[in-house]
Amino acid sequence: MPAMKCSLCGELAVINMRRHKLRLCAPHFLDWFPKQVLLSVQKLEMFTPRDRLLVAVSGGKDSLALWDVLLRLGYQADGLYIHLGIPDNGYSDDSLRHVQAFAATRPDAHLHVVDVAATYGESVPQVGRRRHRAQKMCSVCGLIKRHLMNQIAFDGGYAVIATGHNLDDEAATLLGNALHWETDYMARQSPVMPATHPKMTRKVKPLARMYERESAAYALVRGIDYIEDECPYSVDAKSILYKRLFNDIEERSLGAKAQFYLQFLQAKRDGRMTFPVVDPVHLLRECDRCGQPTSAPGLCAFCRLWSHPS
Amino acid sequence: MPAMKCSLCGELAVINMRRHKLRLCAPHFLDWFPKQVLLSVQKLEMFTPRDRLLVAVSGGKDSLALWDVLLRLGYQADGLYIHLGIPDNGYSDDSLRHVQAFAATRPDAHLHVVDVAATYGESVPQVGRRRHRAQKMCSVCGLIKRHLMNQIAFDGGYAVIATGHNLDDEAATLLGNALHWETDYMARQSPVMPATHPKMTRKVKPLARMYERESAAYALVRGIDYIEDECPYSVDAKSILYKRLFNDIEERSLGAKAQFYLQFLQAKRDGRMTFPVVDPVHLLRECDRCGQPTSAPGLCAFCRLWSHPS
Numbered sequence: 001m002p003a004m005k006c007s008l009c010g011e012l013a014v015i016n017m018r019r020h021k022l023r024l025c026a027p028h029f030l031d032w033f034p035k036q037v038l039l040s041v042q043k044l045e046m047f048t049p050r051d052r053l054l055v056a057v058s059g060g061k062d063s064l065a066l067w068d069v070l071l072r073l074g075y076q077a078d079g080l081y082i083h084l085g086i087p088d089n090g091y092s093d094d095s096l097r098h099v100q101a102f103a104a105t106r107p108d109a110h111l112h113v114v115d116v117a118a119t120y121g122e123s124v125p126q127v128g129r130r131r132h133r134a135q136k137m138c139s140v141c142g143l144i145k146r147h148l149m150n151q152i153a154f155d156g157g158y159a160v161i162a163t164g165h166n167l168d169d170e171a172a173t174l175l176g177n178a179l180h181w182e183t184d185y186m187a188r189q190s191p192v193m194p195a196t197h198p199k200m201t202r203k204v205k206p207l208a209r210m211y212e213r214e215s216a217a218y219a220l221v222r223g224i225d226y227i228e229d230e231c232p233y234s235v236d237a238k239s240i241l242y243k244r245l246f247n248d249i250e251e252r253s254l255g256a257k258a259q260f261y262l263q264f265l266q267a268k269r270d271g272r273m274t275f276p277v278v279d280p281v282h283l284l285r286e287c288d289r290c291g292q293p294t295s296a297p298g299l300c301a302f303c304r305l306w307s308h309p310s
Numbered sequence: 311m312p313a314m315k316c317s318l319c320g321e322l323a324v325i326n327m328r329r330h331k332l333r334l335c336a337p338h339f340l341d342w343f344p345k346q347v348l349l350s351v352q353k354l355e356m357f358t359p360r361d362r363l364l365v366a367v368s369g370g371k372d373s374l375a376l377w378d379v380l381l382r383l384g385y386q387a388d389g390l391y392i393h394l395g396i397p398d399n400g401y402s403d404d405s406l407r408h409v410q411a412f413a414a415t416r417p418d419a420h421l422h423v424v425d426v427a428a429t430y431g432e433s434v435p436q437v438g439r440r441r442h443r444a445q446k447m448c449s450v451c452g453l454i455k456r457h458l459m460n461q462i463a464f465d466g467g468y469a470v471i472a473t474g475h476n477l478d479d480e481a482a483t484l485l486g487n488a489l490h491w492e493t494d495y496m497a498r499q500s501p502v503m504p505a506t507h508p509k510m511t512r513k514v515k516p517l518a519r520m521y522e523r524e525s526a527a528y529a530l531v532r533g534i535d536y537i538e539d540e541c542p543y544s545v546d547a548k549s550i551l552y553k554r555l556f557n558d559i560e561e562r563s564l565g566a567k568a569q570f571y572l573q574f575l576q577a578k579r580d581g582r583m584t585f586p587v588v589d590p591v592h593l594l595r596e597c598d599r600c601g602q603p604t605s606a607p608g609l610c611a612f613c614r615l616w617s618h619p620s
Contacts, residue, residue, distance in 0.1 A: 179559070179566060179569070179570050180569060180570070180573055181582075183577050183582040238562070245555050245558065249489070249551065252551060256489060260488075260489050260490070263491040264491050267491040271587070272491075272493040272585060272586065272587050273491065273583065273584070274585075274586060275582060275584075276584060
């Protein structure tokens with residue numbers, strides 16, 4: 001294979017982005033990627049330089065790339081690592097070490113760490129196993145992470161929670177929702193989720209327009225030492241299947257993945273497609289124990305997790 | 311492989327329909343299939359025994375299975391074969407022979423044949439090639455078929471036009487529409503398309519809930535001699551890709567194909583998903599030449615096809 005040349009300077013390219021008709025060398029790609037993220041942030045009015053951001057970091061490529069980009073762009077971005085207590089191959093400890101090593105080299109990067117087992121007496125797999133008739137592991141884990149993100153953001157006075165979901169994640173989620181016409185989820189799916197209660201924090205996905213391979217390439221070229229293992233529980237056949245299906249479609253029609261996700265957002269914005277029945281957010285009240293917004297009477301779903309026996 | 315037994319009588323089964331947890335022998339399957347079609351027809355109020363039906367037949371398994379089923383159920387169903395003039399391997403002539411042979415053995419089956427080239431001076435491939443900058447072949451062909459179906463139905467006083475689209479066809483079409491969020495098409499996609507003008511005829515798809523393999527099995531077991539070749543122009547990479555993707559998904563989640571299509575219809579019926587901007591049908595007027603309803607000024611798109619030079 002002949003060496004690929006950078007479309008901008010003719011030096012050796014490290015990535016060929018066919019949908020953008022763009023090949024870039026390492027320096028130009030490290031310049032291009034944050035600019036694209038900035039465009040998303042500004043276009044969708046995700047946040048401004050005055051806002052304090054809480055970046056949810058798992059130690060994986062996407063969330064660390066996001067944190068890195070936000071810091072390089074000059075945003076006030078702190079990290080939040082939630083230690084889930086997943087013991088397989090030291091997954092959670094190892095992830096934490098990657099996050100700490102990342103933060104250690106950036107003097108302006110403050111890191112919050114919440115250890116679920118130390119704080120609540122049980123790790124996520126332990127709660128998950130105890131509750132496994134009622135809920136699936138990934139659903140318990142998602143509930144815990146959402147609760148803690150929201151709590152740390154509220155307690156710390158952060159304006160925005162940022163997560164590292166990339167376009168492949170979003171397209172796979174949307175396909176899963178569309179395959180069952182989960183209209184409630186489709187109504188809510190967006191790179192910007194406004195706060196629907198004074199104790200909730202706005203959530204944004206600044207990488208939602210970036211392909212997974214672009215974000216992986218950024219982490220790699222930038223020399224970010226991320227954890228390559230996937231969560232041992234997340235080997236979710238469906239999302240992997242959907243991503244593979246999309247890669248098949250993308251192979252035949254360049255840009256199909258981006259079109260699917262971005263045109264969905266556009267059709268909703270244009271009002272060409274509407275989802276009239278959405279959870280009545282005005283019915284949110286505060287949980288009797290933790291005070292976080294919930295639609296349940298008494299305890300919120302998070303607090304009910306810890307009220308044995310389940 | 312041990313012989314499969316019919317779930318109803320224990321005799322040798324000819325088909326295993328996993329999503330229905332049902333294996334049937336030839337006689338029970340030939341009984342079951344029309345009953346399922348009848349359920350769709352009645353549930354969606356497609357037509358009644360008093361209605362005269364025009365069945366669009368191509369000579370393929372789905373449309374001949376449909377015609378056969380409608381006749382067996384006692385409906386007044388005439389056939390319409392549109393001779394497109396596709397010469398490759400004698401495709402159109404051969405299709406016509408299959409349709410005529412089918413009709414010849416059913417004394418109550420009246421068949422209309424329209425020969426495009428004989429009537430309008432050019433075959434579909436000829437018009438398609440002449441217009442190939444403006445439109446794709448399949449789009450020209452679709453336009454011609456829709457026009458002629460509607461004209462024959464109106465002239466003959468038919469209450470309903472029935473086409474042989476099966477669930478795999480509908481799911482692939484819906485996926486194609488959803489991948490680009492073609493909201494106008496999504497708004498209209500339905501097994502029952504009401505007439506939106508006095509000169510239009512209601513259109514229905516009685517096989518829309520039947521899997522392609524079920525309808526193929528019906529034609530086979532019933533001994534219908536259908537044309538197995540696909541239209542040489544219809545080797546449309548995309549719809550084939552989408553059908554293959556769905557078969558992958560179906561392999562992992564039984565019934566996924568049916569759920570995708572049927573839950574889409576349900577979400578629209580429930581008003582959980584709406585498509586507010588639809589073609590304003592009240593603006594339809596009659597074509598200056600043929601008198602068929604059109605939204606265009608002067609000539610309709612069909613009549614413009616034949617107004618050389620294009």
